[in-house]
Amino acid sequence: MSNVAVFDQNAGIGVLAESPLAHVSGVKGGHTPGVVIHEKAFLGYLTLRGNSADSSFCSGVEQALGMPLPTEPLSLHQNQQKGSSIQWLSPDEWLIVVQGGTEYETEMALRTELSSHFAVVNISGGQTLLTLSGSAAQDVLHKSTVYDVHPRNFPVGKAVATNFAKATAIIRRPSEGTWELIVRRSFADYCYRWLIDASQEFGVDYE
């Protein structure tokens, strides 16, 4: 157990929370939209830092999260049961995404399990997550980033931090037909408008 002052940053229900895309209205792209965009608002985000060469660190993370620490560059692990994930950001840094409201208990679980040199920071609210699906989702990504999103280079279970439009984003592929974009709060409006514009030719639904 680490000796650090922590508190639950989630104000809970009863306090109005606003996603960075609270102001946008929906878009309907006809009967068979090529792209379907959906915001998963109010998820919990934690950054974890530590030494993956330390086996007690790896086992502690797995114990706390119920999924192994991704030590392979650019890999994404998911815990389907908890609806959570952890991705490699750099050799000593990972991003944990959990269901909204469970970020504090996740942080406490990590602090209970970990003892060596590590850091956990709750960064919830600093970004939001958009999912892209539909037959033309990959085409929209081709228009938006120079990173090669062809399946031969971007299999399921990969997560990449790269340039998106004129901003930066994390692009993830959690399953065969779904892409996830994690964008910074201050760029969310720009990325949303870019996506709607880039998706126009395929027909786009945003709910």
Added chain:
Amino acid sequence: MFHIYCPYCGEHREENEFRPKGQAHIMRPKDPESCSDEEWADYLFFRDNPKGIHHEMWVHATGCRKFFNMTRDTVSYEILEVYKMGEQPKITAASRVVGGEK
């Protein structure tokens, strides 16, 4: 446009994702108090500007955000190698003269 291999991500990425950070392997004088003004100024302000082999630092700014080193030819712009922080270059101006020009 460079196509740069990040030794941490283990992939080639577009130059847009990186930022150059100047000359590599600059050692801070161990005892600044005993430095001459010239030695201290050299450490702080003066950088090499070679024609040919240059060892420089880059940061993978929009990717893993790690610094690494690169050996680059300032004439042809060819990237000869990248290597992690703390490592030494395999290709140097001296090794190139001995080995002959490519």
